[in-house]
Amino acid sequence: MCGIVGVVGNSNATDILMQGLEKLEYRGYDSAGIYVVNGERSNLIKSVGRIADLRAKIGIDIAGSAGIGHTRWATHGQVTEDNAHPHTSETGRFVLVHNGVIENYLQIKEEYLAGHTLKGQTDTEIAVHLIGQFVEDGLTVLEAFKKALHIIEGSYAFALIDSENADTIFVAKNKSPLLIGLGDGYNMVCSDAMAMIRETSQFMEIHDKELVVLTKDSVQISDYDGNLVERQAYTAELDLSDIGKGTYPFYMLKEIDEQPTVMRKLISTYADADGNLTVDPAIVKSVQEAGRIYILAAGTSYNAGFASKAMIEKLTDTPVELGVASEWGYNMPLLSEKPMFILLSQSGETADSRQVLVKANEMGIPSLTVTNVPGSTLSREATYTMLLHAGPEIAVASTKAYTAQVAALAFLSKAVGEANGKKEAVEFDLVHELSLVAQSIEATLSEKDLIEEKVQGLLADARNAFYIGRGNDYYVAMEASLKLKEISYIQCEGFAAGELKHGTISLIEDGVPVLALISNNEVLAAHTRGNVQEVIARGANVLTIVDETMAREDDDIKVSTVHPYLSSITMVVPTQLVAYYATLQRGLDVDKPRNLAKSVTVE
């Protein structure tokens, strides 16, 4: 979703902004722009399309020592240059970039901006006009910004420059992520550390409803009433080499390939050399005390929650309920006694999940965020955090975060089960089983050519498709279908195999692709085989992905056997490759699917 970068006090401002925007591309966007100031001169350049399009418009003479940049993911107003950020005030003196949604922008327009001429349709433009108007009315810039912040409702991360005094950037945030980056003799602001990691590893958090006055050598943080806030800098644990694509054509393929390494990294993080688990005892105790675990998440993370549900219940003896974060933020159901919330989120920034966490905190419910991003909003605001250690995930389609989430929850479940003295948990040799998982994934990755070939005949021209499975395979089918539809644009449903005949089978006709998942449970396998016959009888074009111990000679893709608790991890990998190759064969951009953002920071 939208991304912000800003810099003050560095003569390479244009370069820093452009490199930062390129690093933010992975979040998803449809237009971009920068504003750069050099003494008396300034330049505002915007473009729809890719950062490369913006770069093509930037002349060699656009140097500057301060500036702000933005990637826009349209919410209010179409994808046009006028709607792209940065936006300017009525006189052009103030320049603003914004992430989030200003909910009362129409009211503000009506109440404060009579006679103003707006160039586009965005909520952001209203905000910068409002600030400009307050300065016209006689307030200082800081007073005008504060006054506007008291009026504006909704989610926002703002970076504002006064073109008449461009050695300061005014920054504020509420609900949308924003960080300060500390350079040597200059300072920066950015939506995530990835954008500035080339320049610095030193960052400072900004909390909701805080305002920052940023100059090249000072960072002054206060609340909206002017009370100063002390904040320590932290070192971001990001390695620049982690965020490169290397020789891979797409990040998604790189991230799929990294999964065995991620499994081994999780083993070394959550178990010692003797195989004893090292999960934080405070987290274990909190889960032990819970009467019911509620997993709240969105998209792929939600599917990973489902894929882990049975394992958590069996190892901990605690019931698990799943919730779609975007629903629970505002429609919280009746909770059982002693609830514990687990927020699953790769980015740790998903606004829907955060809204649930805000509610949970208000209700005094203990919470655990399981995330890939240390220091992310969900990590900071939950009672506890468990990290995924998967390395940056850049492709919009989430892959290694899903498998890492299931594995991390396996460590948590075993640790809780052991603490409860549960025999099954004590006997479950997770370290050994996860090593087998890593090997099984490697075996699947060595079958890429076969998968590519199978997909060619099946999906290259398909308009719709179905994934079916039972038990955990059903949950994998949900994730597999999300992956396929989000990047290949093939309409796809993940279905409980037995449910198909209760209505949806009417959609099966000649040539409809049905991908069946069959892992290691004999009874379920036999039933799913029956369902496969039913769709074949109606003309479906079937591809089977089967655990090798259950496999028949004519099955298409065989997956080497792992412990049933962990089969969602190994069964999902071929489906990630199916989505990848189908997308490639259809000539689409695997890493940047249309309309989607990596980090969904608006509700």
Ligand code: M6R
């Ligand atoms: O960062 P999160 O895990 O909270 O993100 C949740 C979803 O937006 C995300 O999983 C989305 O569904 C992915 N693009 C799917 O590949």
